Amino acid sequence: MVFTSIVNYVRARGPDEFWRKRKIFKLAAHYIGRRRNCYSIAIRNVHRALVYATKGRKLKKLDMADLWTTRVRAGCEQHGIDYHTFRESLTREDILLSRKTLADLACWEPLTFKSLADIAKIRAENDGINCLSRLENSDGIVSWMLKNKNEY
Amino acid sequence: MSLKRVQQWATFARVWHIYDAAWQNPFDSAKLLRKHLMGMHKPIYHPLNDCGDHVIVINSKYIALPGDEWKKRVYFHHTGYPGGASWTLAWELHTKDPTMILKKAVYNSMAGNLQRRYTMERLHLFPDTEVPENLLKNVSNQLEQLRPKPKRLDHYDENYVKEFPKLIDLPKDYVLR
Helix, strand or coil: CCCCCHHHHCCCCCCCHHHHHHHHHHHCCCCCCHHHHCHHHHHHHHHHHHHHHHHHHHHHHHHHHHHHHHHHHHHHHHCCECHHHHHHHHHHCCCCCCHHHHHHHHHHCHHHHHHHHHHHHHHHHHHCCCCECCCCCCCCCCCHHHCCCCCC | CHHHHHHHHHHHCCCEEEEECCCCCHHHHHHHHHHHHHCCCCCCCCCCCCCCCEEEEECHHHCCCCCCHHHHCEEEEECCCCCCEEEEEHHHHHHHCCCHHHHHHHHHHCCCCCHHHHHHCCEEECCCCCCCHHHHCCCCEECCCCCCCCCCHHHCCHHHHHCCCCCCCCCCCCCCC
16 A cells, blocks of 8 residues: 555544553452452453353343232232233233233232222123132131041 | 231231142142232232231141042152252152142242241141141131042942942842942
């Protein structure tokens, strides 16, 4: 390549080494030992941390979705209705609430959630979805001890 | 204010459940017990929220393993020394400690994190119906059994069995085994 201008003879070296490394050290500031002070070790760990962060953005959403399902399922069981029946019945009733909203209602507004469960139960009964649990029949009272112990 | 305070106590209070393991599959029961031990049956559940309940399990001596698992299921143990491996069949383990199969089933059904040991401390296993009075007085709920407990033939009333409608009368010389 032929350079016609004198400026291009100067070697271009990118950003200054100090500033380039400083970006990495800032990300490694809270690490322990040589990971925060030695550049070659710091950059390895920073790269690994950034990969975890990238994966974590996806996993966080999945974890939250799992948590909402667990909470809604727990709320449903308290009112004696199966989770899938509950969601299906609410859809048929045109109550289109998301899992997050339902989980918030189950956690913070239990009476609202109970009314939703009642609506779902009536709908499930009308539509003949036979997944309602036997919660009504169990009294929740310890009655087995009153029976004889020598049954086994 | 005081109402809110009491509400807070009531929400986070530990409930004591009792579960009759007689004739139950321990591996199906483990899922139910795990749910109550970790507090996953409450809408306030969060992995960092210490809201698990206590469960007392009675009659763990009378669990029912599916199929031929009494003979086939093997529990592994290693002492750490060379040649220290040992394999114990389920029926052998059950004769040594009638609570161990259920305990291991619950323990293995949970994720192996730091919380697991503390969660297991809330599980109280008893081989029969002999439960200490100080534990039993806490109990306020009974967990429903996963499958109905069948009634044995010799536990029925003798006259009821005798008068039960029969299809045929067996011959006198027929040997019943």
